[in-house]
Amino acid sequence: xxxxxxxxxxxxxxxxxxxxxxxxxxxxxxxxxxxxxxxxxxxxxxxxxxxxxxxxxxxxxxxxxxxxxxxxxxxxxxxxxxxxxxxxxxxxxxxxxxxxxxxxxxxxxxxxxxxxxxxxxxxxxxxxxxxxxxxxxxxxxxxxxxxxxxxxxxxxxxxxxxxxxxxxxxxxxxxxxxxxxxxxxxxxxxxxxxxxxxxxxxxxxxxxxxxxxxxxxxxxxxxxxxxxxxxxxxxxxxxxxxxxxxxxxxxxxxxxxxxxxx
Ligand SMILES: NC(=O)c1ccc[n+]([C@@H]2O[C@H](COP(=O)([O-])OP(=O)(O)OC[C@H]3O[C@@H](n4cnc5c(N)ncnc54)[C@H](O)[C@@H]3O)[C@@H](O)[C@H]2O)c1
Numbered sequence: 001x002x003x004x005x006x007x008x009x010x011x012x013x014x015x016x017x018x019x020x021x022x023x024x025x026x027x028x029x030x031x032x033x034x035x036x037x038x039x040x041x042x043x044x045x046x047x048x049x050x051x052x053x054x055x056x057x058x059x060x061x062x063x064x065x066x067x068x069x070x071x072x073x074x075x076x077x078x079x080x081x082x083x084x085x086x087x088x089x090x091x092x093x094x095x096x097x098x099x100x101x102x103x104x105x106x107x108x109x110x111x112x113x114x115x116x117x118x119x120x121x122x123x124x125x126x127x128x129x130x131x132x133x134x135x136x137x138x139x140x141x142x143x144x145x146x147x148x149x150x151x152x153x154x155x156x157x158x159x160x161x162x163x164x165x166x167x168x169x170x171x172x173x174x175x176x177x178x179x180x181x182x183x184x185x186x187x188x189x190x191x192x193x194x195x196x197x198x199x200x201x202x203x204x205x206x207x208x209x210x211x212x213x214x215x216x217x218x219x220x221x222x223x224x225x226x227x228x229x230x231x232x233x234x235x236x237x238x239x240x241x242x243x244x245x246x247x248x249x250x251x252x253x254x255x256x257x258x259x260x261x262x
């Protein structure tokens with residue numbers, strides 16, 4: 001029987017990797033506002049005091065754990081630890097953004113080691129944690145996984161956006177995000193009949209103090225004439241995690257103000 005309020009996450013336990021980041025914090029908050037009990041995993045505790053206060057002021061169930069997703073040893077026992085302390089995980093959102101310090105600085109002279117390191121830190125971590133949590137969810141009746149990909153997993157960054165600016169989107173990012181979208185579908189196909197839904201979202205650019213010239217160029221490429229804010233990415237993710245999306249799996253929901261449809 002379907003929940004009479006199919007978008008409510010009451011009684012669900014959610015985990016968000018990168019849960020204190022720009023997008024991860026908005027996702028954590030939206031999931032908690034929808035009734036889920038949320039654990040934000042992040043490798044630093046920056047901003048936690050601020051979010052903790054906001055959660056307690058609003059009666060949202062939110063906790064934080066220091067957690068490095070690039071540490072891919074003993075995945076199953078670390079998930080077991082998370083479940084022992086907070087209960088079975090119904091919702092897992094991959095929203096961390098691990099990257100090397102030279103990220104986005106090597107588009108002209110490709111650094112092979114850095115390229116490989118970023119693919120491993122980001123693509124492999126997303127895929128491996130998804131693999132292990134899907135297997136656990138299958139043993140306790142199902143769940144929902146959402147991977148945060150990007151429009152750059154489906155289309156190339158327009159070089160005109162970056163012309164004469166000290167900014168780039170590395171080619172590794174396209175390989176990583178395209179890989180995450182493909183792996184999302186692979187996992188969805190394997191676990192669908194065990195009640196585990198696996199979806200991706202592909203956000204476009206989110207407003208975050210980009211240079212005005214970049215924002216102007218970017219805005220002109222979207223149907224809505226502007227970049228997104230983090231909340232506008234978080235609510236579609238809540239939807240994918242809810243029973244309202246019970247028949248959606250293996251999908252890649254594009255949240256880009258129409259950029260890729262033009
Ligand atoms: N910001 C955008 O415009 C945008 C657009 C499309 C997609 N995305 C995607 O959204 C996701 C989140 O990006 P963001 O903009 O919120 O980035 P962000 O840097 O603001 O947040 C990422 C969070 O991940 C955490 N993190 C980094 N390495 C980690 C690790 N090894 N283990 C655990 N946590 C770790 C960081 O501490 C940070 O809190 C990424 O997958 C990114 O590719 C972002």
